Amino acid sequence: MTHGADDKPEKPSSSSDGDLAGRLSRLDEALKRRSDSTTAEGGGSRFSRADASGLARAVRLSSEFVGGVVAGGIVGWLFDRVLGTTPWGLIVFLLLGFVAGTLNVMRSAGLVKGPGGDGRGT
Incomplete structure (x- = not known):
């Protein structure tokens, strides 16, 4: 697995950056909702x-x-x-x-x- 001098990493296009940012924000919102509901249910503890x-x-x-x-x-x-x-x-x-x-x-x-x-x- 050697890389030659001609191998250059591809730059992501601006459209994929926008898509990635949107996915990241949706994931962040989903994690916050899940965290809030878990904290409300069990007081944040792992054991009941x-x-x-x-x-x-x-x-x-x-x-x-x-x-x-x-x-x-x-x-x-x-x-x-x-x-x-x-x-x-x-x-x-x-x-x-x-x-x-x-x-x-x-x-x-x-x-x-x-x-x-x-x-x-x-």
Whole structure:
């Protein structure tokens, strides 16, 4: 792809410049209309409130589950270190942590009634 000395870029004609300017102004107007309608609809944000609420609930539920498993693992590990029952304490308490985490998630989601019988965990 070499260009010789005789190759010169073509100059756009004045009629194509006018056409280009008209297209550019129409595009600018269309973008302004679209921008204004998007800002009015969603406040200019990319995510709606329902998305943010759903994300917050997902983070809360997953942290409750992971917290139960991690707590069970730590208690089981400590149990093994103190009593020398490796690896049985860790296995048993990891399973108990899994069950507790699952139960906490189900309570928070409203699928299981809480200890008070009101449908909530607290």
